[in-house]
Amino acid sequence: MPSNTDYLLAIEDLTVSFDGFKAVDELTLYVDKGELRVIIGPNGAGKTTVLDLISGKTRASSGSIRYNNVELTSMREHEIVRAGIGRKFQTPSIYEKLSVYENLEISYPWGRTVFGSLKFTRTKQVIDRIQDVAQQIFLSDMLETQAELLSHGQKQWLEIGMLLVQNPELIMLDEPVAGMTAKEREATAALLEKIAKERSIIIIEHDMDFVAKIADQVTVLHLGKILKQGSMDEVRDDPVVQEVYLGH
């Protein structure tokens, strides 16, 4: 039994192997409360797999993931979400046939059972919360728009908004600015900085300028292991990191 920690998220000796290939290999990683952690690394380094493991999409072969000292490795996806972890996917994952409002509403953390959903009503509290989030993600004029009509960047924001409605303590974002214009990236950076004040965030990102703008701590993954961890400057100056990743 691992000892208790003060960390929000404590990943210890985490390993997962797919047919003998170790996608994540004895990984140990701690995330503090209120921290904004960025994970970078070349393709196939196991970045997305780490998120999959935390969120329960993939089962760990061995090791432990504890969130507020609760072991996550044996929990199912929706239980992990209800414990307070929200996750955004690499490609915008929204409900295209529903309106922006309905997209946000589905994430509202109340009545998430069959009968709870049948009884769910749009109280003032719900509407206020959704309008508040819509404002933060720059979509307050588009609540009635069908989600498939949004631009790529707006879809990314909508998915971030869906996480905000959920109000998780830990948010995990997989390439949140991929496919965004320079202007949208800036808006997103500002949005994330604001979000980060109230909660912890783990971000996977390839865009180095964006990472430099937002990161507290950067973790470089390579072949399922941590290559380097530290501030952006420390990571950037590291010769090994330059060779395997930044040099490309």
Place this chain on the structure above:
Amino acid sequence: MINPINQAESSFGKVLYERLFKNKEGLIAFAILAFVILIIFPTVLSPFRLNLTGKYLCYAFAAVGLVMCWGNAGILCLGQGLFFGAGGYCMAMFLKLEASDPESTAIQSTPGIPDFMDWNQVTELPWFWNPFKSLPLTIALIITLPALLAYILSVFYFKGRVSGVVFAILTQSMVACLWYFIVGNQGYFGGINGITDLKTLKGWDIRTEDAHYLLYYLCCFLLLFCILLSRYILSTRLGRVLIAQRDKEMRVRFSGYNITSFRIFIFCFAAVVSSIGGAMFTLQVGFMSPNLIGIVPSIDMVIFTAVGGRESLLGAVYGALAVNAAKTAFSEAYAAQWLFFYGATFIVIVLYLPKGLAGIYHDHIKKWIGKSMSSSKNNDGETPALVTEEKNAE
């Protein structure tokens, strides 16, 4: 379109109206269907044709069920006949017991049991026939038995995340099992001949013309009720979660939902609706047999739904009526080749009308109405919706 801000403050009646019909357009569409089946058909059609229509409307129940679980929740069930049959057989067993009183079965070696049992050397009423001595119990079973069956048959698959084509094939094998089960247990369920010679319901002769009219209306009202109930479910957040999990399963899981229970719920709901249709079928047709609920009828039900438009509850009814009417017309006119025409119709629909009859309405008729309406008046809340429609088309 529902305005979320207004909805929170509006009265109960208005909320219910919006839930059941969404807007004026929805109310009109529903009223047209009710008018057609409740008023036009009974006045225009001969008693024989009306009884046939009543039979088609029973299939519409199954189609409504499929709109819920296939169209809106993405769970294709190729074995809806299983649940249709559950309701149909419950009703048939009740009616058969009533028709098998000791007096009318006096010539049997064991009077008082259904004739086919006697032919198969069954000398005592099997225990599972006992509930069907009582009408309330039978009605309760028509509702609960399909729900229970659907739960048992789906819970492990949905838990194990079996979905899509694999699940569809499993449902087909389930209905095949039921077919073999009934055919193999001739002494208990009447075998391939089915349960026939049904005469009265609580002493009321169901074979007369008057009874056919009454049963037709009962069938219509139940169907309209099931449509409204389905509409209500779709209007709640549950309905939106169903659509969401159909399109982006992972996103819904990672929004804190246990999709398994949602899938089981809608699968059971569809089963119950189909079962009510099956029970009405037995009442109107006067018998129930395994060939009415096997693999082929189950696939027919999917065809009705596809033709009507798999996301449209009202479309399901029109689909069931249109396909069955075509089937009857072809088979009466071209007794030998009708199946080819039937098949050709289906191919044409799949190729050119993937959204079915409802698609014709949404993509063409609605736009046409919108154009002629907007030239006369231009202030209703429906105009923005039409604008988006046009954008989509471009």
